Amino acid sequence: MKKLIIGLAIVIVGGGLFIFLQKGGGSGANETASTPALQNSATGQVVEIDMTAKQWEFxxxxxxxxxxxxxxxxxxxxxxxxxxxxxxxxxxxxxPPGQPVTFEFVADKKGTFTFFCNVACGQGHSQMRGTLIVQ
Ligand SMILES: [Cu+2]
Known part of the structure; x- marks a missing residue:
């Protein structure tokens, strides 16, 4: 009976140690995996958009x-x-007409935003706008 209890104790302690070691190894692996993910979210993905502007739309x-x-x-x-x-x-x-202009920004806040033409371009100028959705 005593031997059985000692045997059980060894199994329990040994098992606990095994789980502890496994957890330790697991969290270490997670740390290395999460570091590049963190860097990705800081730098962000690059989204390239070709846009045409004309009277009176984007x-x-x-x-x-x-x-x-x-x-x-x-x-x-x-x-x-x-x-x-x-x-x-x-x-x-x-x-300017016929001349591609490249610019960039980081979409660092969520929401729905309006972009618009801010150069007087004729009758429909004030309706010349579009929507940026950051999700
Ligand atoms: Cu305009």
Whole structure:
């Protein structure tokens, strides 16, 4: 009977030690795995968008990205001078006709934001806008 109890105790202690060691190894592996993930979320994915600006719309007019993405837009006006303004992300660009303009920003906050033309471009100027969705 005594031997059985001692045997049981060894199994319990041994098993506990085994689980402890396994957990220790596991958390170590998780730490190494989470470090690059953390770096990824800090740098963000790069989202490249080719945009056309014309009287009186942006194409595409809706952009959806993920929070933390680096959004790089190359916008080209195909008629008259336009602008691209996205105040929440400190973006204000002048788009001369026929000349691609590349600019970028980090989508560091979630929400729905309006970008718009801020260069007087004719009758429909005030309706020339689009939507940025950061999810
Ligand atoms: Cu305009």
């Amino acid at each position: 194409i595409p007019s809706v952009i959806t990205v993920n929070q933390g993405d680096l959004v790089r837009i190359t916008a080209t006006s195909i008629d008259v001078p336009h602008g691209f303004a996205l105040p929440e992300f400190n973006v204000s660009e002048y788009l």
